[in-house]
Amino acid sequence: MPIHTTSWESVGPTLDECIKCNICTSYCPVAEVTDKFHGPKYTGPQAQRFRENGQPHSPDHSADYCSGCRVCNEVCPTGVRIAEMNARARAQMAKEHGIPLRNRLLGRSDMLGKLGMIAPGLANFAMSNGLARSIAEGVMGISKGAQMPKWSTEGTFAAWLKRSAASRLKSERKVVYYHGCSTMYYEPYVGKAAMAVFEHNGFEVIVPEQGCCGLPLLNNGEFSEAEKYHHRNLGWLAPYARQGHQIVGTSTSCTLTLKEEAPDMLDIHTPEAHELKLAVWDMFEWLRDLHQQGQMKTDFQRLEMVLPYHPPCQYRAHFIGSPVMDILPLIPGLEVRESHARCCGGAGTYVYKKEKFQIAMDVGEELFTWVDQQGPQVTMTACTSETCRWHIESATHLPCRHPIEVLAAAYGLYDLEKRRLVEG
Amino acid sequence: MTTDLLVIGAGLSGLMAAQTARQAGLRVQVIAKGLSSMHWAAGTVDVMGYTAEQMNQPVPRPLDAIQALSAAQPDHPYALLGAHQVQAALNEFAALADDLGLPYTGAATAGDNLLLPSAVGALRPAFLAPRGQVAGDASRPEPMLIVGFHGLRDFYPELIAENLAKQGRPARAAFLPLSLLAEQGDRNNVHLAQALDDKSRRMKLGSELKRLVKPGERIGLPAILGLDDHAAAFAELQAAAGASIFEIPTLPPSVPGMRLFKALRARLWQQGVRVDAGMEAIGAQTIPANGAAGRVQWIETATSSRPLRWQARGYLLATGGILGGGFDSDHTGRIWETIFDLPLTIPQKRHQWFRPAFMDPAGHPVFSGGIAVDGQMQPVDAAGQALYSNLWAAGGALASVDPIQQHSLEGIAIATGVAAGQAIVRALVRA
Numbered sequence: 001m002p003i004h005t006t007s008w009e010s011v012g013p014t015l016d017e018c019i020k021c022n023i024c025t026s027y028c029p030v031a032e033v034t035d036k037f038h039g040p041k042y043t044g045p046q047a048q049r050f051r052e053n054g055q056p057h058s059p060d061h062s063a064d065y066c067s068g069c070r071v072c073n074e075v076c077p078t079g080v081r082i083a084e085m086n087a088r089a090r091a092q093m094a095k096e097h098g099i100p101l102r103n104r105l106l107g108r109s110d111m112l113g114k115l116g117m118i119a120p121g122l123a124n125f126a127m128s129n130g131l132a133r134s135i136a137e138g139v140m141g142i143s144k145g146a147q148m149p150k151w152s153t154e155g156t157f158a159a160w161l162k163r164s165a166a167s168r169l170k171s172e173r174k175v176v177y178y179h180g181c182s183t184m185y186y187e188p189y190v191g192k193a194a195m196a197v198f199e200h201n202g203f204e205v206i207v208p209e210q211g212c213c214g215l216p217l218l219n220n221g222e223f224s225e226a227e228k229y230h231h232r233n234l235g236w237l238a239p240y241a242r243q244g245h246q247i248v249g250t251s252t253s254c255t256l257t258l259k260e261e262a263p264d265m266l267d268i269h270t271p272e273a274h275e276l277k278l279a280v281w282d283m284f285e286w287l288r289d290l291h292q293q294g295q296m297k298t299d300f301q302r303l304e305m306v307l308p309y310h311p312p313c314q315y316r317a318h319f320i321g322s323p324v325m326d327i328l329p330l331i332p333g334l335e336v337r338e339s340h341a342r343c344c345g346g347a348g349t350y351v352y353k354k355e356k357f358q359i360a361m362d363v364g365e366e367l368f369t370w371v372d373q374q375g376p377q378v379t380m381t382a383c384t385s386e387t388c389r390w391h392i393e394s395a396t397h398l399p400c401r402h403p404i405e406v407l408a409a410a411y412g413l414y415d416l417e418k419r420r421l422v423e424g
Numbered sequence: 425m426t427t428d429l430l431v432i433g434a435g436l437s438g439l440m441a442a443q444t445a446r447q448a449g450l451r452v453q454v455i456a457k458g459l460s461s462m463h464w465a466a467g468t469v470d471v472m473g474y475t476a477e478q479m480n481q482p483v484p485r486p487l488d489a490i491q492a493l494s495a496a497q498p499d500h501p502y503a504l505l506g507a508h509q510v511q512a513a514l515n516e517f518a519a520l521a522d523d524l525g526l527p528y529t530g531a532a533t534a535g536d537n538l539l540l541p542s543a544v545g546a547l548r549p550a551f552l553a554p555r556g557q558v559a560g561d562a563s564r565p566e567p568m569l570i571v572g573f574h575g576l577r578d579f580y581p582e583l584i585a586e587n588l589a590k591q592g593r594p595a596r597a598a599f600l601p602l603s604l605l606a607e608q609g610d611r612n613n614v615h616l617a618q619a620l621d622d623k624s625r626r627m628k629l630g631s632e633l634k635r636l637v638k639p640g641e642r643i644g645l646p647a648i649l650g651l652d653d654h655a656a657a658f659a660e661l662q663a664a665a666g667a668s669i670f671e672i673p674t675l676p677p678s679v680p681g682m683r684l685f686k687a688l689r690a691r692l693w694q695q696g697v698r699v700d701a702g703m704e705a706i707g708a709q710t711i712p713a714n715g716a717a718g719r720v721q722w723i724e725t726a727t728s729s730r731p732l733r734w735q736a737r738g739y740l741l742a743t744g745g746i747l748g749g750g751f752d753s754d755h756t757g758r759i760w761e762t763i764f765d766l767p768l769t770i771p772q773k774r775h776q777w778f779r780p781a782f783m784d785p786a787g788h789p790v791f792s793g794g795i796a797v798d799g800q801m802q803p804v805d806a807a808g809q810a811l812y813s814n815l816w817a818a819g820g821a822l823a824s825v826d827p828i829q830q831h832s833l834e835g836i837a838i839a840t841g842v843a844a845g846q847a848i849v850r851a852l853v854r855a
Contacts, residue, residue, distance in 0.1 A: 021676040023463050026614035035608045074702040077458035077749060260728035278730055319727040321700050340693070 473831020630664020
């Protein structure tokens with residue numbers, strides 16, 4: 001049975017723009033390190049000729065090894081939507097062969113988050129326990145080498161919001177904050193830093209009810225479930241978009257999903273979906289805009305450090321340049337060095353899959369070597385995406401921060417070392 | 425985003441203009457839809473290979489030919505600049521390339537065109553070539569040994585050698601196993617070049633070449649001798665083989681073109697110039713001209729949500745022509761410049777695009793038309809007046825030349841890119 005016909009028809013025909021120049025394969029970080037992925041040109045536009053929406057078998061299963069980093073889309077001179085073709089091929093394969101339990105689990109970051117929060121200390125212990133991880137790898141195929149995020153031991157972001165409700169800023173200028181699952185369950189301090197930056201700039205922050213954006217489901221080919229997630233979020237968020245609010249997120253992958261991935265991949269082109277798409281901003285995209293209007297506060301303290309920054313792959317699909325590099329260098333004393341590595345290798349849930357773990361490490365080598373070359377004065381790195389941060393931390397053995405934590409620290413509101421707000 | 429100069433297009437002309445403007449102290453940003461057509465080119469600097477008058481004989485001395493052309497074709501980009509300025513821009517390029525560690529040289533007789541073997545064994549005229557290609561010049565007497573690899577697509581040493589021999593250039597072919605270069609089966613030219621960035625691999629290849637080559641022969645190899653460590657790879661391979669080596673540019677992706685692109689981009693990065701790919705310009709706001717020239721206010725690129733607006737004091741359009749994607753067309757024959765909808769000298773009826781004969785030495789109007797500019801590289805209207813006071817154009821999009829047919833693609837890109845960069849500096853630094 002055909003699925004998501006509109007999106008199929010919007011992406012499929014771009015294969016006719018392919019002039020077979022192979023730039024994509026030459027820059028693909030995955031094809032460079034493994035034969036299991038035949039490269040974007042073959043798996044994308046070439047295999048696409050043999051795909052038909054709803055056909056019983058998919059011609060090229062190597063699409064499963066595409067990490068979705070979108071380097072191919074970025075370098076393509078003619079606008080072929082290669083990464084999207086591969087994503088749809090994966091959805092077709094999932095439909096055909098079913099989705100393994102592991103991928104169903106990895107696709108549900110909200111459920112994992114909630115489960116772990118029942119007893120976060122115990123859950124963290126299990127996830128850092130070699131025996132438990134060996135069992136997880138043997139039974140489930142979850143790579144034991146990949147660094148699992150740590151469940152927050154200080155409660156969820158929502159619980160902190162509730163506790164601090166009385167001290168939140170009230171203002172005429174309002175902004176809506178979309179925090180996503182990782183801030184909710186694993187890294188509430190990223191959300192706290194964002195709140196501090198919003199309020200320091202005079203904005204009252206509305207944090208509406210919200211759910212997982214559905215990207216992990218999309219990545220694992222579970223489109224029907226992702227559809228339910230997006231409709232639920234539309235119910236919660238679209239009214240704010242309609243009222244003219246800007247909806248700002250700290251996770252580059254969540255914001256990308258709300259803007260484009262979900263409506264595009266799932267054929268959700270209702271007026272509400274369109275309003276939401278236009279209302280969503282990446283945190284630094286929003287700050288850059290504020291700064292261009294001359295309204296971003298620049299009362300920074302000096303931050304004496306060299307900070308290697310890796311822009312995550314999702315920025316490529318946002319098509320907004322590298323907004324972090326337009327803001328962080330404003331901080332006196334801070335020397336931000338931008339990585340030009342193609343991908344950290346982690347690619348969301350990719351690195352957690354046993355058969356892909358080594359590929360993820362090999363892809364990231366370019367970045368890890370570069371970080372190493374920045375010298376011993378480097379004590380931490382930065383990246384805008386959560387799963388990338390976890391992967392970069394485990395490979396470089398250096399803490400990796402969200403740039404919003406760095407900005408909050410420069411405002412004197414945040415302890416970058418201890419990852420908590422400065423009291424007072 | 426605010427900057428002095430926004431360069432749209434990351435091809436050779438755009439990058440040369442960006443470099444020229446940055447060197448003069450301007451703040452520069454480069455945006456491009458994808459990575460540039462340099463990835464498709466041989467990596468040589470073709471200045472003038474053929475003229476319409478003599479399509480069967482390569483031009484022996486391009487700079488002399490430019491002088492001759494200036495009188496007959498006053499609208500040709502070279503004529504607008506003059507041979508002297510073209511030469512100066514080429515010198516600047518050569519000095520920059522030296523500095524980037526990718527030295528370019530010309531023929532043994534200064535001012536002559538080189539004649540370099542292509543991947544089908546034809547001889548291509550080029551004015552400057554990367555050092556790694558120069559030993560292939562047909563003016564040299566040594567017989568050639570063309571070496572390919574079993575399983576490497578699109579490089580057939582027998583075909584090359586046979587075609588060279590037919591043209592009176594003695595050549596023979598040999599094969600080596602692909603496993604010398606890579607364990608993995610499915611590798612393209614760029615992957616193989618990366619493999620030869622590894623010293624131990626090139627030593628293995630070097631000793632195999634030494635075994636194959638006869639005294640007095642020079643060795644032609646596909647252009648895969650290192651990507652990021654080419655200079656060392658080339659020197660070590662020659663030493664290990666005990667013979668002169670030359671690279672033959674392959675079908676796309678072309679490693680020599682990619683090396684130059686990466687080196688130029690890295691130099692711009694070092695100087696604080698951002699080069700952002702994936703930025704497709706979809707519109708512009710201009711203030712119309714009321715008798716005088718108008719102004720470009722901003723351009724917009726497509727994002728995953730609302731369009732992103734870019735503001736600069738000056739804008740350089742370097743998006744290429746039909747090949748580079750700077751022009752688009754529809755089935756009726758209408759053809760237009762995609763960002764500013766600048767007037768084009770291309771006929772707007774499909775039957776006028778082509779001459780009746782496919783190989784007509786005069787070329788086809790659809791390929792030689794484009795954006796008409798003045799000597800400052802500013803797009804002009806039919807009366808020759810600049811359209812916008814802060815807009816310049818360079819490279820493949822320009823009118824009055826078919827750079828593919830003329831074999832002048834890189835010469836035009838460098839000459840007009842540098843000229844536009846200098847004109848922009850004059851306009852913006854003074855202002």
